[in-house]
Amino acid sequence: MRWSRAFIPTLRDDPADAEAVNHRLLVRGGFIRRLMAGSWSLLPLGMKVTNKIEQILRDEIDAIGGQEMLLPVVHPGEIWKKTGRWDDVEGILIKFTDRRHTDLLLAMTHEEVFSTIATELTSYRQLPQLWYHLQTKFRDEPRSKGGLLRVREFTMKDSYTFDIDKAGLDVQFDRHYDAYKKIFWRLGMKAIPVHASSGWMGGSESVEFMVESPAGEDDIAYCPACEYAANTETATSSLEPVADQPWDGGPERFATPEIKTIVALAEAFDFAAAQSQIKSLLYMIDDEAVLLLLRGDHELMEQKLMDALETFDVRPAGDDEIVTVLGAHAGSLGAVGLGGVRIIADPALQGRSNMTTGANEDEWHLRGVDVERDIEVGTWLDMRLVKAGEGCPQCGEPLEVKRTIEVGHIFKLGTKFSEALGITVADENGVDRIVWMGSYGIGVGRSMAAVVESSHDEAGIVWPVSIAPYEAAITVVKMDDDATVAAADALYEELRSDGIDVIIDDRDERPGVKFADVELIGIPYRVTVGPRGLADGVVEVLRRSDGSVDSIPVGEAASVVAASIRRDRAE
Template identity: 35%
Template sequence: MKQSKLLIPTMRENPNDAEAKNLQLLLRAGFIRQVSGGVYAYLPLAMRVLKKMSKIIEEEFEKIGAVEIQMPTLLPLPLLEKSNLDDYDGKAYNLKDRNGKEFVLGSVYEGLISELIGDEISSYKRLPLTLFQTTTKYRNDKRSRLGLFRSHEFILSDAYSFHATTNSLNEMYQAYQKAFNRIFERLGVKVKSLLGDSQINGQTDVLEYMVLSESGDKIGCFSDESDYAADLQAATSAFTSKKSHEPHKEMSKVVFDECKTLAQAAEDLDIPLQKTIKIRFYIAGSQPVLVLVRADQKVNELKVKKMLQVQELKVADETQAEQYFNSPLDSIGPVGVSEDCKIYADLQVQDLANALTGGNEVNTYLKNVNPDDDFPIEQYADLRLVKEGDISPDNKGTLQLKKGIEVGRMIKVGTYFSERLKTAVLDENGQHIPIQMGYYELGISRLLAMVVEQNSEQKGINWPAEIAPFDLHIVQTNMDDENQTVLTNQVEEMMMEAGYQVLVDDRQERGGVKFADADLIGCPVRITVGNKADEGVVGIKFKQTQATIEVKQEELVSTLSILMSSES
C-alpha cells in the first residue's frame, strides 16, 4: 500500500496537552487524533492494528466455544433499573427519544443479555452457552485522563457465559483464563492477574488483569515472596493479635474549646494515633451501622459490604448523624449507641486498651475507652485497607503496592441477574433453577495504549509482529531515481507475493524525514531502497533490535524469512 494514499499525519514534537506516553506516541505517529477531551478518531494505521487485535480475541474466544453477537448502543433505562445495577448511575450518558422514552448510551449489558437469554432459553439442555461482542462503550467521567487509558468512549470485547450448574460455570471461567493468557501473549503485552473486587456483587469471585504503569489509576498489592496478588480493594493481610495487657482505666470525657480532629486531639493529649479509634457511620441497605478502625488505618468499604452481605453501603450525612446520635458527624462515638445501630470493628481494634474516640458531643472525646467493656461489638473482622509492608495473607513476604491500568476482568456473577430478572430454566427433574452467569471483558483500546507504552522508545513505537499495521515498511530515499523506483516496485511485488503486508513510502520527502516517520510508525522491518539500487541491493533494519543488513534483491525473501523467525 502506498503511503501517499493513506492518512498518516505524523508530528515531530509532542502536543503540549498530551501527558500520557501512549497518547504522545499515537498522536505523533499519526494513528489517532483527538476530537475533544477523551474522544478520539482512529486513523487508518490504528484501524489496522485494532482489527488485528479484535481478530486475535475473536479467534481465542471461538476456540472455547464463544459465538459473536452485537447488542444495541441504545439501552432502555427501565431495564438497567430492573437489573439493580449501580454501575451506570452517574457514569452513563442519559438521553431521551422524541417520545420521551429514556435510554442510556451503551455502558453495561449484563442485564440486557440476561433478559435475552431468559426469554429465549427454557431448558438446561441448551446450556452452557457463551456469547461475546466487540463494541464501543461510553463512560461519562467528569474528566478524561491518561490518553486511551481513561477516555469517554472506548472499544471493548465483553463475553457472557450461561450455565445450569456452578461446576459448568467454573469450567468456563478457567477456559477464559487460558484464553486471556493466550491473547496477552499474542498481543505482546505483559499483564499481571490479581484478585479483584466486584461492582456487581460483593460475594462473587473476580479476577482482574493489570498492566503495571506509574501513570496508572489502580493500585495492586503484590507479595514480595509469593504469587499473592490482589487489587487494593480486595487485598487482605495476615493478622497477628498484639493485645495490650495494659490495665483498663476509668473512661473520662475530654472537652476542647475549639473543634479538633481526632488526630489533633490525640496529639494534644499525647496519645499515639495507633491508640485512637476512628468511627465511620454508614447506612447499610436501610440499617445504620458504625464501623471502627484504628485512626492510622482506612475503612475498606468493599470488605464491609461483603461482611454485611448488602448491595448498598452509603456514608451517612449530617442529618442522619443528628437523627441517630444527636451529634455532628465528626463527633460520633461508639459509647451509648442505640441497639438499633450495630457496631462492627476491624480486628486491630480488639487489641486496644484505654483508647481515645469520639464522644457524641461537639468538641468532645472519650479517653480510656475499652472495646467490649464500654460498648458492644457485633463482630470483629478484617475491615481495613491494607498498607505497604503488611504481611502477605499467606505469611510469605510483605505486600508491595504498585500502580497499574486495568485492561481486563472476569467475574463469576452467578445468579445475581437471573434472580433479579426472574430468568430460569428447567433442570432434568423439571424444576425451575436460576441461570448461572459469568462475565469476561477485555479493553481493546486500553490494550492498544498499553502495547504502545510497553513496546516503544524515544524515536517511536515497536509494534509486536502479529498486530503491527504492516509487516514491512519500504522506504525509497529518492523518488526521482528511476533505478530506485523500479527496484521498489519489484520488492513490493515480491514481498506481497510472499505473504507480507507492505507499506511503501512513495512521498516526495527527504530520506531523513522518511526514516524518522518510519521509526515513529514502528513496523517490525524497514527495507531501504537507496544508493545501491542499481546493484539490486537493499538495506534491512529490524525496529526492535536496530540490527541492520544489506542483501541482494533475489535473496531478500529467503533472508527475511530466516531473520524474522530468529527475531521473533
C-alpha cells in the first residue's frame, strides 16, 4: 500500500470524549470511528487488524477440529422462548417484530441457533462435533464505555461443542482451554485463565481469560506462588484466625447515639474493632427478606450469593423494607434473637464470640455476642469479597487482586440447551441420549482493544507483528530526491514480493509528521530511507517494540527486515 493513496485519518489531538487508552489511540490512529454510543465503524486499519485477529482465531479453532459456519443475526423469538431466555435476559436483548408480527430479536449470542441445527445430529457416531462462527452480536448494554472494551454491536468468535457424555465435553473444554492460551499468546497478550461465575449462561464450570489493565471491569484474585487465579466473583481465600477476647455472659446492650457505620463504631469503642463486628445487610432475594451476616471488615460479593442460591433476583432492601422487617434503620441492624427472617452468614463468623452488632433498635448495639450461640443462622455461605493480602486457598501465600479485561470465556453448558431443544442422539444401544454442550467465546474487537491497552507508549500503539495493520513501513524522508525515492521503491517492491505486509509512506510531508504517524499507528518495523543514509549506502531500521535502531546496507535491508518479521511471526 502507498500511504498517499491510503485512508488513514490520524488526529493530532486526543478526541475530547476519549478516556481509555484504546479509545484514544484507536481513534487518533484512524482505526475506528464512532457511529453512536457502543457502535463503531472499522476504518481500513481497524479492518486489517480485525482480519488478522480473525485469521488467528480460525487457525487455532480449526486446529482442534473446528468447522466454521455463519448463522443469522436476526432470530425468531420462538427458539429463545423454548430455552426460556426470551424472558430471562430482559434488558440487553433487543426484540422487535416483522411485518407479519412475528417476534424477532437481534442475536446477542447463538446457542439457540447452533442447537437448532444440532437437532439434525442423530447418532453417537456423528459425535463429537465442534462448530464455530465469527458473527456480529448485539447487546443493548446499559452503558457502553471504554472505546472498544464494552460496546453494543461487536464481532465475536463463538464455538459450540456437542458430545455424547460429560467426559467428551471435558475433552472439548480442555482443548479449547489450550487453544485459547495459544490464541492470546499469538495476539501478544498475557491472558490469565481464571475460574469464573457462569452467570446467566448456566452450566457447571467456566473459565475466563483475563488481561491485566486498569481499564478493565473485573477483578481477579491471583496467587503469584501457585498460580491460583479466580474472578473475585468466585474467589475464596484463607483468613488468619481472630482471637476473641473472653466475655462472660450473654449479649449486653449499649447506647450508640449518632453511630451508623462500622467505622464509626470501631472508632468510638475499643472493643469494637471492625473484625469483631457483625455486618448485617438486609436483602430481598426472590421477594423474600433475608438477613446477610458478614464480618465487619468484609464486603459482600453479590455474585457469589446469586450463584449459590441460583437466582438473579437479588437486591439490597430499601429503607422502608428494612424498618418494616427489622424495626430499626440501617446502622443498628442485627440478627440476635431475630425470628421469622432467614439468616445467611459468612463462614468467617463461625466460632466467633464477643462480637458487636446492631440491636435492631435505633442507636443501640449489642456486645458480647457469640455468633453460634446467639444467632439462628439458617445457612452458612461463603459470600465474602476476597481482598489482596489474604491467604491463597491453595497454598496460603498472600493473594494479589488485579483489575482485568475479560477477553475470552469458556463454558461447560452441560445439557441445559440440549434438553430444552431436544437434542438427542442414539447411543450404541439405540437409546436416545441428551447431548452435552459447551460454548466458547472470544470478543474480536475487545481483544484488539486489550492489546492496545497492554501494549502502547507515549507515542502510540505497539502492535505485535502478528496483528499489526502493516508489518513494516518504509518512510521516505525526502520525496523530491530521486535517488531516495528510487531506493525506497525498490525496497518496497522487494519486501512485497517477499510476502511482507508493507506500506510505503510516499506522502509529501515533513519527516517529523511521517515518523509520528508510523509510531502512533504502531507499525513494528520502520525502514527510514533518506539522502543522509544513502550517502553511506545504508538505510535505518527501527524496531518499534524496543526502539532499537540499526543501519543496514541498502542491498541487504529487505532481506534483514523480512527475516526479522518471519522470526516474530513464528513466536
